[in-house]
Amino acid sequence: MSSKEYKGGGPEVPIEFGKLKLKAVDTKSAGLPAVWSAGVKVVENMTAGSAVKTLFKLNQKGGIDCPGCAWPDPDDDRSALGEYCENGVKAIAEEAMRRQIDAGFFRKHTVSQLAELTDYELGKLGRLAEPLVLHEGSDHYTSISWSEAFRLIARHLHELSSPDEAIFYTSGRTSNEAAFLYQLFVRAYGTNNLPDCSNMCHESSGKALSETLGIGKGSVTLKDMHEAEVIIIMGQNPGTNHPRMLSALEKCKRNGGKIISVNPLPEAGLINFTDPQSPLKILKGGTDLTDVFLQIKVNEDVALLKAWLCLLLKAEEQRPGEVFDWSFIKSHTKGIDSLIEHLKTQDAEALIAQTGIPKDQVLKAFDLILNHKKIIICWAMGLTQHKNAVDNIRELVNLLLLKGSIGKPGAGTCPVRGHSNVQGDRTMGIWEEPKPEFLDALKETFDFEPPRQHGFAVVDAIQAMYNGKGKVFFAMGGNFLSATPDTYFTAEAMRRCDLTIHVSTKLNRSHLVHGKTALILPCLGRTDIDIQNGQAQFVSVENSMGVVHSSQGQLKPPSRVLKSEVRIIAELAKQVLKDKINIDWEEMANNYDLIRSKIEQVIPGFDHYNERVRQPGGFYLPNSAREQSFDTIDQKALFTINELSDLDVGEDELVMMTIRSHDQYNTTIYGMDDRYRGILNERRVVLMNAQDIEKYQLAEKELVNVVSTYDGIRRVAEGFISLPYPIPQGSCAMYFPEANVLVPAKEFARKSKTPISKSVIVKIEKRK
Numbered sequence: 003m004s005s006k007e008y009k010g011g012g013p014e015v016p017i018e019f020g021k022l023k024l025k026a027v028d029t030k031s032a033g034l035p036a037v038w039s040a041g042v043k044v045v046e047n048m049t050a051g052s053a054v055k056t057l058f059k060l061n062q063k064g065g066i067d068c069p070g071c072a073w074p075d076p077d078d079d080r081s082a083l084g085e086y087c088e089n090g091v092k093a094i095a096e097e098a099m100r101r102q103i104d105a106g107f108f109r110k111h112t113v114s115q116l117a118e119l120t121d122y123e124l125g126k127l128g129r130l131a132e133p134l135v136l137h138e139g140s141d142h143y144t145s146i147s148w149s150e151a152f153r154l155i156a157r158h159l160h161e162l163s164s165p166d167e168a169i170f171y172t173s174g175r176t177s178n179e180a181a182f183l184y185q186l187f188v189r190a191y192g193t194n195n196l197p198d199c200s201n202m203c204h205e206s207s208g209k210a211l212s213e214t215l216g217i218g219k220g221s222v223t224l225k226d227m228h229e230a231e232v233i234i235i236m237g238q239n240p241g242t243n244h245p246r247m248l249s250a251l252e253k254c255k256r257n258g259g260k261i262i263s264v265n266p267l268p269e270a271g272l273i274n275f276t277d278p279q280s281p282l283k284i285l286k287g288g289t290d291l292t293d294v295f296l297q298i299k300v301n302e303d304v305a306l307l308k309a310w311l312c313l314l315l316k317a318e319e320q321r322p323g324e325v326f327d328w329s330f331i332k333s334h335t336k337g338i339d340s341l342i343e344h345l346k347t348q349d350a351e352a353l354i355a356q357t358g359i360p361k362d363q364v365l366k367a368f369d370l371i372l373n374h375k376k377i378i379i380c381w382a383m384g385l386t387q388h389k390n391a392v393d394n395i396r397e398l399v400n401l402l403l404l405k406g407s408i409g410k411p412g413a414g415t416c417p418v419r420g421h422s423n424v425q426g427d428r429t430m431g432i433w434e435e436p437k438p439e440f441l442d443a444l445k446e447t448f449d450f451e452p453p454r455q456h457g458f459a460v461v462d463a464i465q466a467m468y469n470g471k472g473k474v475f476f477a478m479g480g481n482f483l484s485a486t487p488d489t490y491f492t493a494e495a496m497r498r499c500d501l502t503i504h505v506s507t508k509l510n511r512s513h514l515v516h517g518k519t520a521l522i523l524p525c526l527g528r529t530d531i532d533i534q535n536g537q538a539q540f541v542s543v544e545n546s547m548g549v550v551h552s553s554q555g556q557l558k559p560p561s562r563v564l565k566s567e568v569r570i571i572a573e574l575a576k577q578v579l580k581d582k583i584n585i586d587w588e589e590m591a592n593n594y595d596l597i598r599s600k601i602e603q604v605i606p607g608f609d610h611y612n613e614r615v616r617q618p619g620g621f622y623l624p625n626s627a628r629e630q631s632f633d634t635i636d637q638k639a640l641f642t643i644n645e646l647s648d649l650d651v652g653e654d655e656l657v658m659m660t661i662r663s664h665d666q667y668n669t670t671i672y673g674m675d676d677r678y679r680g681i682l683n684e685r686r687v688v689l690m691n692a693q694d695i696e697k698y699q700l701a702e703k704e705l706v707n708v709v710s711t712y713d714g715i716r717r718v719a720e721g722f723i724s725l726p727y728p729i730p731q732g733s734c735a736m737y738f739p740e741a742n743v744l745v746p747a748k749e750f751a752r753k754s755k756t757p758i759s760k761s762v763i764v765k766i767e768k769r770k
């Protein structure tokens with residue numbers, strides 16, 4: 003029996019129930035209901051005029067980059083209606099709220115009272131309207147001037163015995179300009195402690211792709227998606243999280259392409275799709291997208307991929323020279339012999355059995371892979387958040403390399419990014435493990451010695467704060483407490499900090515579970531007009547396919563007091579660094595072109611940045627894998643040998659994945675419905691296979707506790723409604739962030755430190 007236990011509500015995770023309603027699981031996505039539901043959201047929050055203005059500018063050339071996902075916009079023809087989806091509209095509505103909260107609001111409500119609200123209720127309060135401070139021992143945020151706030155931060159940072167006692171987190175909405183300035187400030191101050199949301203997201207992809215293909219980004223363009231013969235979608239729910247991707251899949255199908263979906267759940271958008279911007283199709287009922295649906299057990303993707311590799315080898319042995327792309331393999335890769343040796347020791351039948359997928363389905367998909375050459379594999383969090391996540395991605399690279407499916411039209415890797423500028427933030431140097439070349443360029447351009455020692459990733463940062471080694475926590479956006487694993491442990495870590503600072507647009511739980519002193523610095527969002535020194539500014543971002551383009555806010559900011567992220571960093575840097583280095587922060591904040599000129603000097607691929615970012619649609623960054631040039635140690639693409647999942651799951655245990663509902667953006671809860679999955683009005687649910695429900699002898703919709711035990715600590719998620727759902731036996735699913743209490747902070751992917759948010763071993767316990 004473990005001695006320590008984390009359980010039960012509190013300010014970290016208030017427990018509140020909705021009124022659950024169930025509907026049949028939907029297999030169609032988008033179409034009329036989607037647009038209707040999104041439209042209602044916009045009108046609730048914005049004036050009709052500004053709503054229309056915003057939507058028409060969304061993802062248009064020269065318009066606003068949608069703060070939703072990182073899916074690219076078409077290079078050529080964009081819909082005149084605007085390139086938006088239901089969830090993009092919700093993202094806009096959430097940010098562009100007219101309602102605002104200022105010091106008057108915080109006088110009326112204590113922090114402890116606010117912490118009793120759910121995340122959904124917090125989001126509805128409105129935009130943060132002025133800088134706020136919570137003094138040690140107080141339960142009220144009060145107003146503070148910007149200059150006082152900067153002085154307070156500077157005082158704390160100067161008092162630390164080393165810059166490495168400060169941690170600077172970034173979420174992925176921060177623009178290139180703000181991200182570049184931020185990392186410059188942090189490194190000039192003296193640390194590489196720059197953890198970001200990417201550590202919890204596509205870090206496993208970055209690690210696996212850099213090692214095997216020499217570039218941590220995907221290789222395909224939208225045109226490739228349209229031209230592919232086969233697209234395999236693994237561990238991703240595009241209908242909810244990247245709805246605009248469905249249009250690309252539909253184009254692929256129209257060109258004769260086939261789609262294989264690998265997922266423990268029959269997700270709506272994967273099965274059928276109606277383009278909301280195509281009225282005729284809405285009437286006719288949409289396109290069947292998926293040709294073969296493989297309902298895999300959670301965390302058995304290496305087994306499936308390895309089974310396909312074995313079958314390919316067998317076919318190659320029967321028809322030598324016809325199955326593998328030998329000319330590509332010989333000229334561009336390394337390690338084929340060891341891979342073949344390894345595959346010969348594997349038993350394809352056993353691997354297939356391990357996936358839980360019927361054999362005929364695995365073979366049906368295999369036929370498509372065998373008989374086509376232009377293959378793209380798309381993936382997201384279903385592959386990246388496991389102990390063997392890096393192996394998942396290395397194994398899919400093996401498949402593409404055997405087929406020569408990389409760096410050719412219609413073929414390649416497609417890790418589908420999450421936050422709208424998470425890829426750009428990394429390009430700008432938001433990374434705890436900067437490359438020496440990057441630091442050398444910073445040194446050359448700005449004439450200071452950047453720190454060389456690697457900093458903390460997210461999971462290291464949590465431990466450091468808990469152990470007293472991280473004393474000041476600064477967050478450029480995001481919601482660290484709710485997004486990270488082990489909510490109670492992380493809460494304690496944050497409370498032990500001397501100072502926590504959040505640059506934010508909206509109130510969230512990380513403001514309410516805070517350090518001894520806490521600051522909230524309210525900033526402009528993507529949709530807001532940004533005027534500096536009398537001049538309207540625009541920012542730039544990089545999408546999932548490496549296109550850098552501009553984004554310019556169109557709406558009047560909710561309060562005149564708000565500052566842009568760039569301005570906040572510049573003023574903080576001046577206050578903290580004084581004359582330590584010779585950088586004119588003020589000048590850069592007055593004119594973002596000057597920041598872009600510096601980016602051009604430091605980061606390869608940004609030549610003529612100011613000129614090219616002004617071209618409609620922006621420009622592509624160089625991508626070596628796309629050119630079949632592999633920038634690895636040997637200058638070859640690398641075959642690797644990968645490990646199957648080795649979860650030690652007991653008889654009475656299940657493997658739990660945390661997933662997003664249709665009505666949320668990460669920790670921002672837009673609404674209480676998960677419409678496509680037919681679960682309405684309730685987030686405290688655990689989706690289970692009917693046979694597992696029977697095995698646990700649960701009554702219909704019985705309220706249960708879900709428990710995980712790692713490193714001697716029992717973690718209890720109290721009060722979740724057990725629901726029968728089409729999910730493989732032995733697997734179950736709960737929503738992120740409510741289920742984060744169960745994810746242990748010390749368990750993460752080998753080699754990438756991404757928490758195991760998609761494979762937590764749990765028990766279902768009856769409530770006494």
Ligand SMILES: Nc1nc2c(c(=O)[nH]1)N[C@H]1C(S)=C(S)[C@@H](COP(=O)(O)OP(=O)(O)OC[C@H]3O[C@@H](n4cnc5c(=O)[nH]c(N)nc54)[C@H](O)[C@@H]3O)O[C@H]1N2
Nearest residue numbers: 089237238239243300301382383384420421662666667668
């Ligand atoms: N509307 C909306 N859009 C978003 C977001 C949002 O919250 N809301 N978040 C953004 C961000 S930051 C990100 S990273 C992306 C996330 O996009 P996704 O990765 O699509 O998001 P998740 O809900 O985490 O979904 C993971 C999918 O993987 C499947 N899965 C889980 N475990 C496994 C497994 O072991 N194997 C396989 N094959 N599949 C598995 C789940 O069933 C689910 O369909 O979306 C971005 N876009």
Ligand SMILES: Nc1nc2c(c(=O)[nH]1)N[C@H]1C(S)=C(S)[C@@H](COP(=O)(O)OP(=O)(O)OC[C@H]3O[C@@H](n4cnc5c(=O)[nH]c(N)nc54)[C@H](O)[C@@H]3O)O[C@H]1N2
Nearest residue numbers: 173203479480481485505506507508510660668669738759
């Ligand atoms: N269990 C589990 N945990 C997960 C995941 C999972 O699948 N399962 N997914 C992980 C993934 S993929 C990610 S990316 C992380 C997300 O982690 P984060 O990026 O930290 O979380 P978000 O919920 O996206 O952050 C939302 C907050 O950002 C602020 N914000 C919004 N727009 C802006 C802006 O323009 N500027 C500034 N400064 N602030 C802004 C608002 O205050 C809002 O409350 O969560 C991770 N955590």
Ligand SMILES: [Mo]
Nearest residue numbers: 203204420421
């Ligand atoms: Mo993400």
